Amino acid sequence: MQLNESTYETIFLLYIDNELSPKERLEVEDFIADNPIYALEMEALKATVLSAENIPYAFKKNLKNQALETSVEELEQDWDTNYTTILKEDMQAIPGLSTSFKNTLKKETASEGKIITPFRFNQHKFTYAAIAACLMVFIGYQQLTKIETLPSAASPFVKTEISKVSPKTNQPVKTIQEAISKSQANNAGKIQRKSLIQQASIAMAEPTPDNGSLSQTVMKEMPRTYNNPMTIDAIPLTISSANLDAEPTEVEKELTSYEIIDTEDPNRTIYIANFEIDGNKFRGLTRRVSALLKRNKSEKEK
Amino acid sequence: MTDIEYNDCVDNFADGVYRFIVKNIRHTEDAQDIVQSAFEKLWVNRAQVLPEKAKSYLFTVAYHQMIDHIRKSNKMPLEEETSIPHQPINQGQAELKQLLMRAVNQLNPTQKSLVLLKDYEGYSYQEIAEIMNLSDSQVKVYLHRARLILKNKLSAYAPTAS
Numbered sequence: 001m002q003l004n005e006s007t008y009e010t011i012f013l014l015y016i017d018n019e020l021s022p023k024e025r026l027e028v029e030d031f032i033a034d035n036p037i038y039a040l041e042m043e044a045l046k047a048t049v050l051s052a053e054n055i056p057y058a059f060k061k062n063l064k065n066q067a068l069e070t071s072v073e074e075l076e077q078d079w080d081t082n083y084t085t086i087l088k089e090d091m092q093a094i095p096g097l098s099t100s101f102k103n104t105l106k107k108e109t110a111s112e113g114k115i116i117t118p119f120r121f122n123q124h125k126f127t128y129a130a131i132a133a134c135l136m137v138f139i140g141y142q143q144l145t146k147i148e149t150l151p152s153a154a155s156p157f158v159k160t161e162i163s164k165v166s167p168k169t170n171q172p173v174k175t176i177q178e179a180i181s182k183s184q185a186n187n188a189g190k191i192q193r194k195s196l197i198q199q200a201s202i203a204m205a206e207p208t209p210d211n212g213s214l215s216q217t218v219m220k221e222m223p224r225t226y227n228n229p230m231t232i233d234a235i236p237l238t239i240s241s242a243n244l245d246a247e248p249t250e251v252e253k254e255l256t257s258y259e260i261i262d263t264e265d266p267n268r269t270i271y272i273a274n275f276e277i278d279g280n281k282f283r284g285l286t287r288r289v290s291a292l293l294k295r296n297k298s299e300k301e302k
Numbered sequence: 303m304t305d306i307e308y309n310d311c312v313d314n315f316a317d318g319v320y321r322f323i324v325k326n327i328r329h330t331e332d333a334q335d336i337v338q339s340a341f342e343k344l345w346v347n348r349a350q351v352l353p354e355k356a357k358s359y360l361f362t363v364a365y366h367q368m369i370d371h372i373r374k375s376n377k378m379p380l381e382e383e384t385s386i387p388h389q390p391i392n393q394g395q396a397e398l399k400q401l402l403m404r405a406v407n408q409l410n411p412t413q414k415s416l417v418l419l420k421d422y423e424g425y426s427y428q429e430i431a432e433i434m435n436l437s438d439s440q441v442k443v444y445l446h447r448a449r450l451i452l453k454n455k456l457s458a459y460a461p462t463a464s
Contacts, residue, residue, distance in 0.1 A: 044453050048405075050402065050417065
């Protein structure tokens, strides 16, 4: 505790409020003894303390009476509780009636019906049912995915063989797959084109009327949906053992794509977008935009 | 708290509670009502109140009821203290006491309650803080301000009194 000119008042107030320890009180008293000028200050503060007064409360008796009245009620409650315990003990002491006598007092009642529940749903059955349902869903999904991933050979058109004999060479004509495998061995550069043929799901042999020669058209079958209309890539192709080894013709290189659009379909949406702008107009537009940006920039700088 | 302990509380604390209230509101009948209701509350809650906390409980209840009473009446009745009996004291002390009480009555209700609880009942800052629902530091600051106000008022009254 530091007593000085700036702290003495607070410490004096604590002193008169009896909030200082005995040691601190002694320090204050020593400080005042050493500095008599603060004695008057201490006296002035001590004068603000109210002296004890005896102001009696005249109605203490009433407060006590209230307590006594209520205590009588409590006594009654205690007596009631004691009395009930005594009564209970007496009741237990009296022997009960025999069961045979009780049965004679009973009256006949209608026989109780038995409720038959055909199916009781419990947790085990629910678990089995859930497992069975999951298995069914899994197997069904597998079956569906198998159907989807079946090779194009599933199509009735795929394994259609081209004519057995070439009209030019009189040699047996190989099937498309055999021809493709052969061409893969011969020319690696042809892989892309041959794979296209291999991927074709429909190989349709179409005999030409003239010369009895055969020309085949490989067709791609696309799924028929609204967003993806059926597209047929028709490749006029004359496949024989002779021309499979030869270089592909120009017609073969260019794949012609046809799209069949169902124009009468009310749900079909065709998106058409066209935007044209003159060069001068575009320049004018860019100038205006740049001028606007510059103006905004200058306003921000301001 | 048993019935006997409750009656002991009436004997020991009723005067102090009444003095504290009557000095604050300066109305004997209202002070008596407040004291009675405070003891009623103590009686109702005697099972929860420990005997050593009974005094603090009584003062807390009485203080809050007094605040409610002041708010309801919205005024401080200026009843003369002639109705309060005084102990016979000598002339100088009587003058000083009157001056001091006049100065105390000019304090605001919080400062007045603080001074009364400190000087009459001798409560510590912490106990006063619990009764008046204030912090210890608030009690210290408010009480010190009240003391300085009283000191200034007494020094102002002193020349006229002399």
